[in-house]
Amino acid sequence: MLSRIRNFYDNYLGVGDRLGEAFYGVWMAVVSIGLLNSVGEIAPDHVVYVIFVAFAVNFLWGVIDGVTVMLTNIIHRARRDQIVHDLRTGAQRELTVQTALKDLDGTIVSPLDKPGKQSIIAALAEGRPGEDPKTLRYRASKEDWYVALGILVIDVLLVVPVVVPLIVFSDMAVAVYVSRLVAALIFALLGASYARHMHRSAWPAALLLGGLGFGVFTLAFEAGW
Numbered sequence: 001m002l003s004r005i006r007n008f009y010d011n012y013l014g015v016g017d018r019l020g021e022a023f024y025g026v027w028m029a030v031v032s033i034g035l036l037n038s039v040g041e042i043a044p045d046h047v048v049y050v051i052f053v054a055f056a057v058n059f060l061w062g063v064i065d066g067v068t069v070m071l072t073n074i075i076h077r078a079r080r081d082q083i084v085h086d087l088r089t090g091a092q093r094e095l096t097v098q099t100a101l102k103d104l105d106g107t108i109v110s111p112l113d114k115p116g117k118q119s120i121i122a123a124l125a126e127g128r129p130g131e132d133p134k135t136l137r138y139r140a141s142k143e144d145w146y147v148a149l150g151i152l153v154i155d156v157l158l159v160v161p162v163v164v165p166l167i168v169f170s171d172m173a174v175a176v177y178v179s180r181l182v183a184a185l186i187f188a189l190l191g192a193s194y195a196r197h198m199h200r201s202a203w204p205a206a207l208l209l210g211g212l213g214f215g216v217f218t219l220a221f222e223a224g225w
Contacts, residue, residue: 062155066148184214
């Protein structure tokens with residue numbers, strides 16, 4: 001099961017996207033828990049309400065972010081199709097070549113020198129142009145929807161560890177404190193993961209991001225957030 005989930009995310013969502021989405025998902029859950037500061041004496045109904053809000057906020061954010069990322073990917077796909085079409089038709093040749101060269105930056109071929117990139121562009125320019133992308137109506141594919149779903153799942157699932165202390169502990173002061181610790185631990189894990197993928201030492205990044213998160217959470221909550 002875990003291997004299938006890992007394969008799903010490896011196929012549809014990059015590591016950086018996953019880490020960034022997890023970062024924001026935890027932040028939003030912590031912000032929702034801060035609503036407990038709006039009442040004097042916290043009752044069980046307040047806790048249920050805050051947990052509901054946390055899931056609702058992260059669900060809506062997951063939908064919004066997932067759909068916007070999906071649409072951005074479709075726009076990028078349409079733009080790439082247009083560049084290839086213009087290369088094959090010779091439309092605004094020099095400008096199109098420069099645009100294509102810029103698009104190759106940040107991809108797997110970015111280490112190539114300019115002649116190497118130009119050879120790739122020359123290969124792309126071969127072949128029949130086909131229908132002009134300007135005349136096509138682009139729609140979301142199954143893979144595009146998988147990207148949106150992957151983002152939504154991250155945002156919703158990360159609410160769970162942050163709100164569990166509110167259910168486990170009857171003392172709300174302790175529950176909120178433990179919740180902040182859990183969020184800080186997740187931040188530390190995210191920091192370590194960022195560092196590992198950048199070939200840096202994981203411990204300093206984990207301590208920095210975890211400590212920074214816990215400090216901001218605490219200061220904000222004490223200030224009435």
